[in-house]
Amino acid sequence: MIELRGITQTYPGPQGPVEALRGIDLHITPGEVFGIIGKSGAGKSSLVRVINLLNRPTAGQVIVDGKELTSLNDAQLRAARRDIGMVFQHFNLLSSRTVFDNVALPLELAGMGKTAIRERVNPLLELVGLAHLADRYPAQISGGQKQRVGIARALASRPKVLLSDEATSALDPETTRSILDLLRQVNRELGLTVVLITHQMQVIKQVADRVAVIEAGRIVEQGRVLDVFTRPRQAITKSLIDEILPQELPTSVLVHVRKLTRRLATTAPGHTGRLLRLSYSGDSAYQPILSQLVREFGVDMSILHGQVDEIQDETFGSLAVFASGQADRVRGAVAHLRAGGVEVEEVAVAV
Template identity: 50%
Template sequence: MISIEGLSKTFKANKKNITAVDGMTLDIKEGEIFGVIGYSGAGKSTFVRLLNRLEEPTGGRIVIDDQEITALNSKQLRLARQEMGMIFQHFNLLWSRTVKDNIAFPLEIAGFPKMEREARVQELIDLVGLSGRENAYPSQLSGGQKQRVGIARALANNPKVLLCDEATSALDPETTNSILDLLVDINQKLGLTIILITHEMHVIRKICNQVAVMEQGKIVEQGDVLDVFLQPKQQVTKKFVEQIMGTNEDDSVALLIDTYDEGKIVQLHFLGETTNQALISHVARKFAIDINILQGKITQTQRGAYGTLFVQLSGDDREIENAVNFIHNETSVEVEVIRDAN
């Protein structure tokens, strides 16, 4: 669906060249929700604006649905942009226009007849949950309602791709979740490919299928969201995962080792359906050991749940070893020994 090869963007500032996007190569499948995450200055917003050439690339190629966007002239680009909707952090609504007139604006530019515009606008108002607010002005709307207008406007021309640049950053957590649920609903109903730019791992975790982590203009890590959560490789990715888990794992492990100075400490990794297994009680019944649950958390992603659990195993060394081997060999739960029995 989307193929990006060697994409780069260099700005000149204070007589110096600043590289915002540095040789990015990326493939995004049709119909998936693809997240791009990075801290401020990583180049992620520049990247998404390069996709529809709101920023002109310094180098590289962008191909969307077999059309090379980077090779289009101005007239061709205007037509191609009709198939790429975009929503922004600060909504970018026309404050002198009502909800329905904001949504109709791109249809007016595209030359749709009035009756077609009105029918399409009403369809979109129903889709984004704004029925009854058609004649309200932006100043009369909440932040979440404004973003729903922005989403409806971005969908007006039936785009194939929806670009979301920090679309929930200005919203409170509850409203953020409602907008994310709406994006998932749109993705499923319309089969729309969504590229979502954010600095919040909660957003990636909740709705994305794939994620790319950006730092200093480059993709430093990429993969299935669940895989990246389970085994983050780069330090920047580990920091983002800590946003969800609520603790620095290295610090947490060290604290557990210092606090519990007896027995074997192991970390269990649960994935998908294994999060619902009664593993602890089963192992406790099967082996003559004591099991003390020290710390744990389960988190949901689009591909399923994953969780980690730290437990202390006490008792006969051979029985402990048998229990660990049982978990490792006879279940789908991953087990990692943090500290051997003393």
């Protein structure tokens, strides 16, 4: 649905050119919610503005729904843009127009008649839950309601793609959730492809199917959200996930491991103890993995720390366990876990 090939974006700046995007290749498939996450200044807004050619890239091709936007003339581009709706962080509503008239604006600009506009706008206001506020002005509604107007307006021209640049950053967590639910709903009910830009992993976790991580103008990691959450490769990704799923073990766990290791040396000489971090997702989450290890390998397991969470109905979690027993049995247990789809990381602890 959206294809970016070799996109670079260079802005002129007082201290010389700023390379905001440095060779972006991206493929977004029809009907998915695709999240793009990165820290401030990473190039997120530059990237999303390139997709509808609000910014013309310095180099590269933008193809949306089979049309190469970068090769269209102005009139063709205006027509193609009707397929691409956009919602903004600060809503960008016109304060002198009512809720209804804000949603109607793109249709008026496209020359649609009054009756047709009413027939288009009223169901949209129903969809976003604002039918009862149609006659209010932006100053008379809340931030979450303003964003609902922004979404309805973006949907007015019946786009195939919806771009969202930090649409929930100005909202509190509960309102954020309700707006993200609405984006999910329009994605499912209207079959819309949604591209969501954010700096919050929480947003990605709640609605995205796939995610790309952008750092200094480059995509450094991408994949299914669940996969990226359970197996982040890049330091930047880990630090972004850390916000909702701390990646470091608390010091108290390490202190405890030292104690257990010392005790092992006196009570069971010849046995090894290992601190393992287990990450699992999907099916393996439901398997009684630990009891199996104790039973079949005769390895002792102390659970020291753990977290379980859910991404779009799939469970994933991480556990820190201290596994102790005869060295070959501990090794066997680790191999068994890995064979069962559990990520196992051995954490070295200086005693």
